[in-house]
Amino acid sequence: DSGVTQTPKHLITATGQRVTLRCSPRSGDLSVYWYQQSLDQGLQFLIQYYNGEERAKGNILERFSAQQFPDLHSELNLSSLELGDSALYFCASSVSGGSSSNEQFFGPGTRLTVL
Amino acid sequence: AQKITQTQPGMFVQEKEAVTLDCTYDTSDPSYGLFWYKQPSSGEMIFLIYQGSYDQQNATEGRYSLNFQKARKSANLVISASQLGDSAMYFCAMRTAPGNTPLVFGKGTRLSVIA
Numbered sequence: 001d002s003g004v005t006q007t008p009k010h011l012i013t014a015t016g017q018r019v020t021l022r023c024s025p026r027s028g029d030l031s032v033y034w035y036q037q038s039l040d041q042g043l044q045f046l047i048q049y050y051n052g053e054e055r056a057k058g059n060i061l062e063r064f065s066a067q068q069f070p071d072l073h074s075e076l077n078l079s080s081l082e083l084g085d086s087a088l089y090f091c092a093s094s095v096s097g098g099s100s101s102n103e104q105f106f107g108p109g110t111r112l113t114v115l
Numbered sequence: 116a117q118k119i120t121q122t123q124p125g126m127f128v129q130e131k132e133a134v135t136l137d138c139t140y141d142t143s144d145p146s147y148g149l150f151w152y153k154q155p156s157s158g159e160m161i162f163l164i165y166q167g168s169y170d171q172q173n174a175t176e177g178r179y180s181l182n183f184q185k186a187r188k189s190a191n192l193v194i195s196a197s198q199l200g201d202s203a204m205y206f207c208a209m210r211t212a213p214g215n216t217p218l219v220f221g222k223g224t225r226l227s228v229i230a
Contacts, residue, residue, distance in 0.1 A: 002159075031215045033217055033218075035218075042220060042221075042222045042223070043206065043208075043220040043223075044220075045217040045218065045219070048215075048216075048217055050215060055215065056216065056217055058217060088158060090160060092160075092218075094215060102215065103150070103162050103165060104150075104162075104218060105162070106152075106159065106160035106161075106162075108158065108159050109158050109159065109160075111158070
């Protein structure tokens with residue numbers, strides 16, 4: 001158990017709908033990262049938050065947005081869903097600090113299926 | 116830009132034998148970290164081992180070791196005494212300093228351990 005929790009574990013929805021994925025980082029971790037894993041694109045970084053502020057943006061679509069709340073949990077909002085958004089969405093967290101050795105701890109993921 | 120290349124889509128190894136999973140990377144940053152993660156069929160991402168660009172010795176963690184050849188920009192994972200439970204996807208990833216930056220992943224190698 002990495003200490004990172006994600007809910008829900010599975011999500012099935014229809015095209016055009018909107019969903020919210022939730023992540024709670026490990027206790028004390030200030031950084032939260034969202035990744036998308038799909039068969040064709042592999043593991044891709046979407047967005048990072050650090051202590052409530054957006055820190056870095058990757059290949060995140062405009063239909064997607066995220067935020068990190070004062071209690072450090074984070075939510076990833078996906079709207080106007082398309083079939084191609086079906087994927088495993090991971091949240092990861094890491095401690096603060098400047099060392100490149102800071103390991104990222106991954107949550108169990110949310111498997112999104114868009115029908 | 117950073118890039119990770121894993122050229123082996125799939126590998127087979129006999130139980131109790133050693134296996135090497137290849138990873139090459141590309142970055143212009145002098146300070147970076149290299150990671151290996153394991154993803155079993157259940158889907159979670161499990162951290163295995165880390166190597167820093169300035170580390171003088173190759174990293175080892177139990178049955179996992181990293182063959183780091185900086186001049187060749189390679190960071191191959193060696194698994195000794197393979198076990199059936201090692202069957203999984205293995206991902207090589209990198210990040211540059213400072214530590215709170217996203218990981219860039221390779222496409223992964225599927226390892227199958229045969230009894």
